[in-house]
Amino acid sequence: MLLKITYMGENTTDLGYLLHKNPNRTQSFELSFGKAYVFYPEATAERTTAALLLDINPIDLARGKLGSRDGGLFDYVNDRPYVSSSFMSTAISKVFSTALSGKCDNKPELAEQKLDLEAEVVMLPCLGNKDLIGRIFTPLGYEVEFSESALDEKFREWGESRYVTLKLKGKVRLCDLLNHLYVLIPVFDNRKHYWVSDDEVEKLIGHGEGWLNAHPEKELIAARYLNRNRSLVNSALAQLIEKGNGIAEEADSAETGEVTPPAEKDAPKIRLNDLRLQAVADAVIAGGAKAVIDIGCGEGRLIARLINHKQIARITGVDVSIRTLERAKSYLHYERLSEKTKEKLQFLQGSLTYKDKRFAGYDAACVVEVVEHLDQPRLPAFERVLFELAAPPLVVMTTPNAEYNVNYERLQPESLRHSDHRFEWTREQFQEWANGVCKRFGYAAEFSDIGERDEQYGAPTQMCVFKRT
Numbered sequence: 001m002l003l004k005i006t007y008m009g010e011n012t013t014d015l016g017y018l019l020h021k022n023p024n025r026t027q028s029f030e031l032s033f034g035k036a037y038v039f040y041p042e043a044t045a046e047r048t049t050a051a052l053l054l055d056i057n058p059i060d061l062a063r064g065k066l067g068s069r070d071g072g073l074f075d076y077v078n079d080r081p082y083v084s085s086s087f088m089s090t091a092i093s094k095v096f097s098t099a100l101s102g103k104c105d106n107k108p109e110l111a112e113q114k115l116d117l118e119a120e121v122v123m124l125p126c127l128g129n130k131d132l133i134g135r136i137f138t139p140l141g142y143e144v145e146f147s148e149s150a151l152d153e154k155f156r157e158w159g160e161s162r163y164v165t166l167k168l169k170g171k172v173r174l175c176d177l178l179n180h181l182y183v184l185i186p187v188f189d190n191r192k193h194y195w196v197s198d199d200e201v202e203k204l205i206g207h208g209e210g211w212l213n214a215h216p217e218k219e220l221i222a223a224r225y226l227n228r229n230r231s232l233v234n235s236a237l238a239q240l241i242e243k244g245n246g247i248a249e250e251a252d253s254a255e256t257g258e259v260t261p262p263a264e265k266d267a268p269k270i271r272l273n274d275l276r277l278q279a280v281a282d283a284v285i286a287g288g289a290k291a292v293i294d295i296g297c298g299e300g301r302l303i304a305r306l307i308n309h310k311q312i313a314r315i316t317g318v319d320v321s322i323r324t325l326e327r328a329k330s331y332l333h334y335e336r337l338s339e340k341t342k343e344k345l346q347f348l349q350g351s352l353t354y355k356d357k358r359f360a361g362y363d364a365a366c367v368v369e370v371v372e373h374l375d376q377p378r379l380p381a382f383e384r385v386l387f388e389l390a391a392p393p394l395v396v397m398t399t400p401n402a403e404y405n406v407n408y409e410r411l412q413p414e415s416l417r418h419s420d421h422r423f424e425w426t427r428e429q430f431q432e433w434a435n436g437v438c439k440r441f442g443y444a445a446e447f448s449d450i451g452e453r454d455e456q457y458g459a460p461t462q463m464c465v466f467k468r469t
Ligand code: SAH
Pocket: 241, 295, 296, 297, 298, 299, 300, 301, 302, 318, 319, 320, 321, 324, 350, 351, 352, 353, 367, 368, 369, 370, 373, 374
């Protein structure tokens, strides 16, 4: 198992300071699963390469010394000692721990600087899904190259090997490169050498800080990193979104020097919020719904409008963020509600982009100002979760109308109303998407405007009421 990191430029032997490993000698480290070696195959002023080599004893693995308390995780003949996997992440965190945290006492400014770096990961397992490599690494700004090899040179007909040698090239800080590798190498492998538990979520959030929340494949990364353990994945996504929201709020206030809400709050926001929630509540009541699920319920403002209506027998608020659900409880004064009202009301933590049986069995689902928070590659998953699996007779959705943004003075052209928005649709784009959903899943759509209408650009919010046909 081999990882090489190359620094190109001037005085590149400084890589030794950054990694806290002297280029002039080979060092070895005892790890619980074997030995790690660090050495420098090249170290010139223009180009210095550090190599991290892991030597894992396959017999120990098979005999169950490693990875599990009750017997070996793996068979005698296995790929574990050779492929880049979670062992490599563990080695990075043990051998390069200071560099991983971005610290360098000798050259602090260099640790902060983006450098011309290259990483080579030898034998990355990548069965049948090589385009994943691009989807995972290109959004982080790397040039990506990988070489495949035949399974066996003598037997070409056996096809390509499931392993690739990956090369990443980019202008990044060394600590960013190491954190990317730490999180992403095990994403390509489907076996962790240890039991995945709560503290893995913490590691993912910690090492993903500053980049994972904005990554378009963050859900796939979290799911694979956490061995698809549903509750851990949910918890990780919730924390990422909470962090994302925090960053968004800070960015807004940094811009203006005051605690300013996003662009939409400029003038008519308060009214707009009210108008929007009233329009959704009216559509739910007009549609005759008794059991309602509000997905991405936020602070529970829609729930507050509906809960005391005589038609409503059951209402559930879902949000991916636990902290938001707590805020909703406090907004609704949950503790002070009557027992009868409490019986009607339920909160669930969950994500709109994961299959969830708990979303089924309602007359209406509301998704108010949420879809624009989803990464676009996740829209097909969202569609299936809502329109195919939950499939309520009525769905009410709202989303910003991007065309109207020209009316917000503080908003730069082409920018979005909130920094956590992943996109904002024009009326045509929303209608095209919604009409596609109707065709695919058997619904009929009706569109309307919410808020003050601009002749040319329409209203600030667009709403769609979907009815199952
Ligand atoms: N519907 C509310 C809140 C809108 S803000 C209102 O109109 O007032 C968007 C909300 O969607 C946030 O609370 C956020 O935590 C939640 N959210 C974002 N991504 C989500 C996902 N994948 N699944 C469920 N909720 C999500």
